[in-house]
Amino acid sequence: MADSPASSAPPAAPTGRGRTTELVLLVCALVLVSVALLLVETSQNQTITLDLFKFVGAYGGLFAAAHLVIRRYAPYADPTLLPAVAALNGLGLVMIHRLDLGTARPDELLTATEPTSNADQQLLWAVLGTIAFSATLIALRDHRTLARYGYTLGAAGLIFLAIPAILPASLSEINGAKIWIRTPFFSIQPGEFSKILIIIFTAAFLVSRRDLFTTAGKQFLGIDFPRARDLGPILAAWVITFGILGLETDLGSALLLFATILVMLYIATERVSWLLLGLGLFASGAVVAYFLFSHLQVRIDVWLDPFATYETTGYQVAQSLFGLATGGLFGTGLGSGRPNIVPFPNTDFILTSFGEELGLVGLAAIFMLYFIFVMRGLRTAVAVRDSFGKLLAAGLSMTVIIQLFVVFGGVSKLIPLTGLTSPFLSYGGSSLLANYILVAVLIRISNAAREPDAPKPRPKVQVEAMPTQVVKRT
Template identity: 60%
Template sequence: MSTQPQAPVTVVPPMPTRRNAELLLLGFAAVITMVALLIVEANQEQGVGLDLLQYLIGYLALFAGAHIAVRRFAPYADPLLLPVVALLNGLGLVMIHRLDLAAQEISGGTDSSPTANQQMLWTLVGVIAFSLVIVFLTDHRMLARYGYVCGLTGLVLLVIPAILPSSMSEQNGAKIWIRLPGFSIQPAEFSKILLLIFFAAVLVSKRNVFTSAGKHVLGMNLPRPRDLAPLLAAWIASIGVMVFEKDLGTSLLLYASFLVLVYVATERISWVLLGLTLFAVGSVVAYFAFSHVQVRVQNWLDPFADPDGAGYQMVQSLFSFATGGIFGTGLGNGQPGTVPAASTDFIIAAIGEELGLVGFAGVLMLYTIVVIRGLRTAIAVRDSFGKLLAAGLASTLGIQLFIVVGGVTKLIPLTGLTTPWMSYGGSSLLANYVLLAILVRISHNARRPIDTKGPNPAPIASAGTEVISKV
């Protein structure tokens, strides 16, 4: 009886989930936030009171709960996304608390409505929403089924402020709010996520429309005229937001995000050039037709022409950056309260003053990490819809940051967008936590091991897998 040698059995170790690394980084973010808050209190000669302890305990409890949700329901998610956002949110809370102290000093202690408490409440709502999305969105490809519903809902949310009376929708010249008794919301923050889902779903299902080649001009394959309808629709929508809602930031953000997704899906620069040309033409026409666009551009070109009027906010922002210099005045030692809307649109100016160029660059680096990890997720995920959606979400964050920082530093005209996770505002904070949750869910699906023994994938899982070979 002959015996044949058996092949050795190879035991493949399980892929690490990196959740312990995420927990360690969350602890590091909590330490930085706590130290920053203590520095503010010390420089402002404030005692360590009950409010300070509530901030710290609430912050730790919230992100511990978010970590547990990720560990349980998305164990293979990117371990850097949540800790970096937690640090950005923590620094934002510290700066908003610092601005509350400045407001009380300016008002002589009569200002009794600290926005930091409200921002902490909205952080609670945002982290709960983040956890709920992680728990109930078991597969990001489920969103592709509702692409057109998301698109219609996103457009409706954009239109509602434009048709409401100014008393219910307008603030600082822009009609971007829905104001009800005891409640207000900025629907464009949620519209950007819904429209990104719609764009990704349409580009997967209608790839032929965007890849069909027309005339060959200057080394580029131009699209056929009959295939320009999606681009024209996005252009009309963005110009409509600029004209009727006077919201330059949202108009630019949505349109630029659409062009990024089209380029990722087709790898054709011709779509981007056509899109930018259309937007430039629309912007020039809007400049000569509408006074509010002229005011924004004139304040951008020369804010010192009216330093006590229309250009006051930009002038104070530039002074804040100049005062901060390289290393800043130190947390609690500057005068960030001199900039109007410092806790919302101009929180970057407050950071530039008290943390200086070094701290400002560090904050930008944190955002860069989130964007890069999001793009890496887009490269790693296996389905086309996930690639487009992850690339769109990450690119939108990068575009929004560019618009915000560019406007505050006078690189581009001021738009009024908020800084993600740092600026005061419930709508922005809640929407960006939902965006983060979707990105975390996609990263989990991208990094988890492939189950070769499992059942065949559902149609939604394999739909459109041939559309995009790379990002």
């Protein structure tokens, strides 16, 4: 029997790619940022000038360009990833601009300082970040290509991570942490880029050695622990972590890197034993490091009681707690607080600045944007077909939420202060550039996960070539 016209016709091309949804959400983010900026200007008694519209226009143009790049090179990507980033980056720009205005008001400062214009610099970094995002998305047509260079990228990540440690303090140390490469023209924090490279290497390594990590070892208390000879990766991560902590006095990067690798190990093996081993190694290493490194002792002492050293080392955390308490449930109002009293209000303590002026409700809304980004990233990890893509998407997503936990835990005294910055919100070029590259890789994986399979052409069989069979009537 001949096929009907309906069954022989090729399947219709998918219509719902999500780009219209993405565009609508980007417009919502633009409206949110514009309203927030107007509230800041009104609260600070500023005159609405053409510069304000230039600021909003530049922000809108950035993400319009990013949207067009996605529409062209990753048309099936998740439509909520870029808008979540746009909202976070835009709110960060608004808060940095608000803090710039506060530096010109003596009533918001304890000691007079020079007025700053960090928002203009941050907008420039956002432009460079968007360029890096677009270049990554255009150059990386298939995320599986990264797996071929996993060991090379991992070695490069370790080299970048180690460079500040071997440089003299004059070229690598800022505010007590040797995590920078300083030049007469700019400063860069290589650890931000190393984080992505090491995650790529970890995903490639775990996929290539899957049987090694799922092999059962000895059982203890009902839990299968790996064999001793299989502990190399977690021991290497442990050594790297505390090497960073000792040589670069960087507790935040050490904690972030170790936690991310540990989570990826658990995702790859689904064995609780890896988590228990990792936590045990970290706890034992932390105890040893406490007695070896004086800077870690200071961090722990401040964490236990910041008010005991309020005039010196405890001042930052104490003022952060005062700021969060002042904000209460709904905050003092955007532009109506005194966030500049807290040291580093636009970098390490920008969450405190939001907490004071937007309150718990505003912070919860910002956290929800992060959770949306991370949940959609994890959904990408579930949907993508290849194991490398699953681990890479999960690692990139989890490192964002782990960093958010470490940052807020530090400013709220839940854990010792680490010195990390909030992704997309805080002032700083290295963090913003690296996170835009992270988003580009995640969007590339998302496109692969959501892209429909190409229809296979049905072979045309000539009637005279079809087999025949004699049927006898019974």
